[in-house]
Amino acid sequence: MTTERILEGLARREPAALARAITLVENQRDGFEQVLSHAHGLLGRGSTRRVGITGPPGAGKSTLTEALIQRFRAQRFSVGVVAVDPTSPFTGGALLGDRIRMESVSLDPGVFIRSMATRGAQGGLATTTEEVADLLEAFGFERVLIETVGVGQTELDIARSAETTVLVLVPESGDGIQALKAGVMEIADIYVVNKSDRPGADKFRQEVEVMLGIRRGNAFRHVAPHHRRAERPSAAPSDGWEPPVLGTVASTGEGVDELAAALDRHYSYLQAGGRLAERRRQRLAARTRAVLERSVRRWLLEGTRVEELLALRLDEVADGRRSPYDVAAEILDQVKAGGGATR
């Protein structure tokens, strides 16, 4: 399918064209930026809302996502889902288990679910995932869910690209929570304790609430504003949003209405006082920087003599006569000098 054909298909809202567009973007094939540039013109006009869902493996995120999809469908919203799956560096394939389990919604034409592989994304995964979410929004889905598994830096960056970030925990997370909390607990707009029919759920929920309260107090007393990451603002409690801690049993649907209501509340909160528009501007600035960095990297590693120079110098680097820093500086000087370094 040519880029032109994909763009035509997207305009006619053909799911096959959407699937092709996503593959194009995921693999950064020729024309992918043209498709994204076109999609960009269609964003921010409709009523699309993006929700990021993350949490440790086994927390029941997929079941909760499925329950949310059903809830949205009952309200007649169309739903697009990007699920970022951990991928084997060897097999290169996305893990399909969770996707297959979503059978209650996977045959519904108002629902589009796409698994993204993490392979080879090399730091660009957050950008690529956001771009796929753009395609889903441009296609017209009214709710876009971005699900990531894990609690690493990349996974958090991805979840935080959405307007509302939901962190899903389970009572059993207690063991790992000591390590998790400092890195994760403040990034979410809504906290969900799933499987909350299990023993210890109430106590765990209270612990999370207490922890949020305590840490919030610390954070704003001691930290200068420039230490916060400005580009991807989370729902910082400083600006008036108190992240709720909800209990759900995703497998029975218990608490899902409350979660949907909290999502609505958070969206209204963002709309008030221009926060949504301001967040969008910040995200677009960050995106432009990320796209520029990616373009420069591609140009540098593919369009210039970098690999040639690297091959020439590698013996010297390996035996310690030169360092990676000397060689990088040499190459950068050539790049700065302009055309000289390019083929």
Place this chain on the structure above:
Amino acid sequence: MTTERILEGLARREPAALARAITLVENQRDGFEQVLSHAHGLLGRGSTRRVGITGPPGAGKSTLTEALIQRFRAQRFSVGVVAVDPTSPFTGGALLGDRIRMESVSLDPGVFIRSMATRGAQGGLATTTEEVADLLEAFGFERVLIETVGVGQTELDIARSAETTVLVLVPESGDGIQALKAGVMEIADIYVVNKSDRPGADKFRQEVEVMLGIRRGNAFRHVAPHHRRAERPSAAPSDGWEPPVLGTVASTGEGVDELAAALDRHYSYLQAGGRLAERRRQRLAARTRAVLERSVRRWLLEGTRVEELLALRLDEVADGRRSPYDVAAEILDQVKAGGGATR
């Protein structure tokens, strides 16, 4: 402390100079590449071995690391540790809990432990961590341990920069293992089931063994070589190493001798047939690329008119008249044209 003073201090093996050098590198302050360039000349000469330790939160990695340190100290090896901690985007501080617990070794002058914050590293965390490990090796530590918490892409990249990668699991990981396995299980050279005195440990260990066997079979039947990530080779079973699955109880020291023996075996395996030298060359090539990308990014975002152009175009991007891709292309064209885009 000036760069010169730091270099002198490092030559005299002053721990304070090492601490300063690490801070310099961590924050990429002026002179950090000079220090790293100097350190590079001291690498690969001594008997330093690097071990990466990763796994989900709560698996007992820190306790196991402490036990390994004690084991190495009993053999009279000096030990440097880099621990990559999840960090709150708000508080900006590393989580100290686990470090404090390492009290049995923290006062030993033959042991140096450093926590790294993940804040602001923005994709460069793997490179920075490797650079701190370089400083520890250049300083003369004979065993360098790199500990990361989590199972995201970044954490794996970090753990895999070591010569030997250890993945620590616990019997309770079973619930999350379905999601973990495709992304994580094949990256390690040695698998450890910690807390193996708990119920179900033997069964879990067998499951991991079976899974490794099965997935290995799949991987090499169906995947073309170019799908593998060439730059950071893991101990691919294809080249003759069978990753062992060991049981430990880190808190009592049970199984730690076996782990140390497995580390020795893996190192001998790497030394045989020039694998170690080949890996080192590949790592140095990858490092040079990473340093170059970082330098270009810094130059681009700090030394050029990027922010100025971005500010000029942001209104048009926000209202959809232009896309991030148009603007990035415009800026890249100016960069390619050479000096024109720079201040």
